[in-house]
Every structure is written in C-alpha cells, then in structure tokens.
Amino acid sequence: MAEPLLVADGISKAIKKSVLVEPIDIKLDRGEVLALCGGNGAGKSTILRMIAGIMRPSSGSVRLNGNDWTRSRAEYSRQLGYMPDDYSFSPGLTAMEALSFWAALRGVGQARVLEALELVGLKDKRSGKVQTFSKGMRQRLLFAQAILAEPPLLLMDEPTNGLDPYWMDEFVRLLGELKKRGHAVVFSTHQLQTAEEIADRVVFLIDGRKCGEGSVESYRKLHGEHPLHSAFRAALGG
Numbered sequence: 001m002a003e004p005l006l007v008a009d010g011i012s013k014a015i016k017k018s019v020l021v022e023p024i025d026i027k028l029d030r031g032e033v034l035a036l037c038g039g040n041g042a043g044k045s046t047i048l049r050m051i052a053g054i055m056r057p058s059s060g061s062v063r064l065n066g067n068d069w070t071r072s073r074a075e076y077s078r079q080l081g082y083m084p085d086d087y088s089f090s091p092g093l094t095a096m097e098a099l100s101f102w103a104a105l106r107g108v109g110q111a112r113v114l115e116a117l118e119l120v121g122l123k124d125k126r127s128g129k130v131q132t133f134s135k136g137m138r139q140r141l142l143f144a145q146a147i148l149a150e151p152p153l154l155l156m157d158e159p160t161n162g163l164d165p166y167w168m169d170e171f172v173r174l175l176g177e178l179k180k181r182g183h184a185v186v187f188s189t190h191q192l193q194t195a196e197e198i199a200d201r202v203v204f205l206i207d208g209r210k211c212g213e214g215s216v217e218s219y220r221k222l223h224g225e226h227p228l229h230s231a232f233r234a235a236l237g238g
C-alpha cells in the first residue's frame with residue numbers, strides 16, 4: 001500500500017522548559033482535508049510550522065510525498081504551500097509585486113500569477129498597495145501565494161479569518177476544487193462550523209495535546225446537529 005502523502009510521527013516541540021506540543025502523529029492522504037481545532041494557545045500554529053519545515057520539531061519525524069525534511073529540504077519544500085496566520089508585507093508593495101516575488105522563488109510564470117489573483121478576486125486590485133488592503137483581502141492574497149505552484153499539500157493557519165460571507169463560501173468552493181484535483185489540506189481554525197463545512201477529518205487539541213480525532217462523518221453519525229461542538233465537549237470530558 002502506498003504511504004500516505006503526509007506522515008508526521010511523534011512530532012513535538014519544547015522551548016526551554018515550556019512544552020508547546022506533546023508528541024503527536026498526523027497522517028494525511030492525497031485529496032484529504034484535515035482541520036486542527038482548538039482554542040488559543042492549543043498548539044495549532046506550532047504543528048503547522050513543524051510540518052511546513054519552518055520550526056524544527058524537538059522530537060519525531062515528518063515525511064511528505066516520500067521526502068524527509070532533514071534529508072531533502074528543497075524537495076520537501078516544493079511539496080507544500082504555506083499560508084501563515086499573519087504576514088508583514090513590505091510597505092509600498094503592490095499585490096502583483098508581492099505575488100510575483102513568491103512566484104519567482106518557486107519558478108512560477110506570470111500567467112499563473114494572474115490566474116491566482118483572479119481566483120481570489122484580486123486581479124482588478126493587482127496594482128493596489130497591499131498595506132491598504134483589508135484583512136480579508138490580505139488573507140486572499142496569502143491564499144493565492146500558497147496555491148501558486150499547485151503543491152500536493154496546502155498548510156493553512158486560520159485561513160478564513162477576516163473573510164466576509166461571500167469569500168467564505170468562495171473559499172469553501174476553491175478548497176473543494178483543489179481537493180477534487182487531489183490536493184491535500186491541513187488547516188487550523190477556532191471555528192468548528194468552518195471545520196464542519198470544509199474538513200473530512202478533525203484533530204482536537206488542548207494545551208498542546210491531541211484530545212480527540214475522527215472523521216466529520218463519524219461525528220455526524222454520533223452527534224447529529226453541530227457534531228463538532230458535541231465531539232469537542234466530549235473530548236474535553238464535558
């Protein structure tokens with residue numbers, strides 16, 4: 001049987017005496033969407049950063065499409081697109097300039113830059129300075145940079161923060177299309193409703209520890225309406 005696209009084995013993170021994330025296993029198949037759910041400080045961003053190769057795990061290993069980050073870092077990085085929860089754009093940069101910079105780093109041509117801007121509804125705003133953009137527009141630009149090179153895995157930290165209802169629906173639709181084309185996604189969210197709409201599977205986190213995991217479908221069968229609220233409460237022991 002083929003190895004899953006992503007295999008994170010016992011990854012953990014400690015800084016000095018603080019344990020940010022206890023050892024956790026995460027596996028993901030091609031075309032699968034996984035939500036990391038938990039409150040503030042639960043460890044969602046830390047897990048995404050470790051998988052993205054931005055933060056070195058204190059223990060464990062990560063394989064992505066057969067690549068081990070510690071052995072083949074460049075090839076590993078080519079397998080993923082990462083959307084951070086926030087990003088400080090250089091003052092004065094236009095949307096087109098920002099995206100073209102990322103495209104150059106990834107060897108992606110200008111036609112794809114325009115296509116990505118169109119997908120996120122920013123083509124007409126491409127000459128606008130990013131510092132004048134709303135939070136939702138900056139989120140859409142960060143989403144565009146993550147999908148530029150159409151990598152097998154997308155890692156997204158709170159991707160729906162700041163999106164209005166129209167773009168929230170568009171985002172769900174865009175992710176659905178990416179999924180159909182075989183892309184896998186791991187995203188973090190505080191919003192269980194969002195996870196229900198987008199994810200196939202959910203990992204619940206509390207204080208850097210996995211406290212529950214299951215498919216949205218299985219939670220639906222178990223809890224009916226608002227399945228993830230009930231499942232999270234059950235995972236918390238409430």
Ligand SMILES: Nc1ncnc2c1ncn2[C@@H]1O[C@H](COP(=O)(O)OP(=O)(O)OP(=O)(O)O)[C@@H](O)[C@H]1O
Nearest residue numbers: 015018020038039040041042043044045046047190
């Ligand atoms: N560089 C760091 N040094 C020390 N502690 C850190 C560092 N980065 C994060 N932490 C701590 O690690 C814990 C997990 O943080 P993390 O950002 O991963 O949580 P999160 O679930 O993404 O939270 P939020 O939903 O608020 O963004 C928090 O207690 C945070 O304060």
